Amino acid sequence: MSNVANEKIAAYANRLGDDSLIHGHRLSEWCSNGPFLEEDLAMTNVALDYIGRARNFLTYAAELIGGGATEDTLAYERDCLEYTNLLIYELPKGDFAFTTARQYLLDEFELLFLTALCNSEDSTLAAVAEKSLKETRYHLRRSKEWMLRLGNGTEESKEKLQTAVEQLIGYTPELFEVDALEKDLISGGIAVDRAGLEESWRSACEKTFDEAGVNMPQAVWRVKGGRTGFHTEHLGHLLADMQFVQRAYPGCQW
């Protein structure tokens, strides 16, 4: 495969890795903060899945990039502007309703996305997708149940869930944005055409929202920019935290 193609696949793997890493990081913030011990363990399992997924994508990206790049140089030595995760992943963890709603919206998306990525012409991406898909099926089962429990629980839980969804909805259109890089890779059979997933995603979500007794709002406001490094203010703080040791003691092995 040509170097140009490799560069593009690296960038693609890198962005998928960034999505997973930032999401895993946010979930890991729940450790010792869950509403009860069983849920603490369960959320940590999900966080571990995402960190594992991030490592798979980033290791692959690093291999393609070469020149001494590793999963860790990618994770720890890039600044905010070079990070390419979608904005929805970097929003602070919020309360349990926010975390649940985000997880659910993403699980429905990832189920579709990973299913499609299993058919990628790139065998590494397809293999990572296959492993991740198993995890996501389980995540979705959990997050969907939580949507129903919170939506049909108390007035307070329903209200918190509704609020969370409204705070999140404007970040969902970005999940379906296809830029020039992805357009290229789609035509090569490597990347997933996200735009084509939106309808199925929406109808799956609507069904669950309906069962949960919560309105699925239309995205009347839309924020985007993650893929080009145009992030929210939250990401910088996340990275300051995550990269502190590596930045304070550059060039060391850990």
Place this chain on the structure above:
Amino acid sequence: MSQSNMKLYEVFIRGRRGLDHKHVGSLHAEDSEQALEYARDVYTRRGEGISIWVVNSSDICASQESDCESFYDPLDDKPYRHATHYQLPEKVNNM
């Protein structure tokens, strides 16, 4: 304010095919589906199981210590049920 309404479940796990389900502990959950999921997250973090049972603790009917004499002792006077009861010639002792 509490988890007082969450129920206590006993968890049993089959480690691999051919083994019995074995009691491993308990956990709190709202219903049996949730108990199954938590059992997966709590008790099989290292892939310890291929099958999980959860049982509402309050549904377990346990024998009482005080019943012991009438419950188990009558079963304990039949040594002929055990293989070691039969002394056989050396040659066939692996039977």
Place this chain on the structure above:
Amino acid sequence: MNMSTMNLNRSQDEAELEAEFQRRIDNEEKIEPKDWMPEAYRKNLIRQISQHAHSEVIGMQPEGNWITRAPSLHRKAVLLAKVQDEAGHGLYLYSAAETLGISREELIDALHTGAAKYASIFNYPSLSWADMGAIGWLVDGAAIVNQVSLQRTSYGPYARGMVRICKEESFHQRQGYHILMTLMEGDERQRKMAQDAVNRFWWPSLMMFGPHDSDSEHSGQSMTWKIKRQSNDELRQKFVDQSVEQAEAIGLTLPDPDLRWNEERGHYDFGEIDWDEFYSVIAGNGHCNRDRVAHHRRAHDEGAWVREALDAYENKRAAARTA
């Protein structure tokens, strides 16, 4: 039969039960939840198991403090899995305590009011990445020495919980040691960071085994009942003996000028623990006493609406099923 003969009969019965109970223990038989047991045995166990459970759960915090700052993705995953294990171990132990007729809610309440204790080591702050190494190597190492011994404790559910926990903990100490080893192979600042962590955690780790046998308020009875199988000082000695070589192997110095091999005893001699510090930290003068409980209480309080929602949902479904 008058009142006093009835009481007499009852205490005779009780004496017989107690003799039978002790006979079992002396024969190395396990006590199981439905067995008769002296009230004091039950209380003692609840105290010890719940303290152990709370230690696991509160112990999540000093390490949880570094999950988001772990310096490599591999370390991040390992640390997260490790802290998750602590949550699991807390849960196994709460389960064991619940077989004694106390609810998780009561146990948590006792933690919040201060009626129940947790290991005082967790009142020390985790200040550098090397602390993740020192906590794994020393704090988990000390805990494992204690827990290995407790696998033979007389109460069945506690013993079984310990077996499970010991099996899972083996990686905890090794990952900690590996962190320190990697730092000791690193540059000057990394080695300094590692040594500093060991300097801060060595003595508190020795304190984890509790007061000297001669000063230990619960020890005598706990040994008779075989809740504890080895004394505080025996276990502490075992830990010191195993740690010296491990420290030397990677070039760390244990901060005790009195530490030396005693040929006659076949053990290492070591300096006297600063018991004033020990009691002072327990009494509330540690850096983190207030933070640890406040953190737990906050998480618990913030989760209240979630637990309420769960209950409400289940009640609605139950009502729908019977309708």
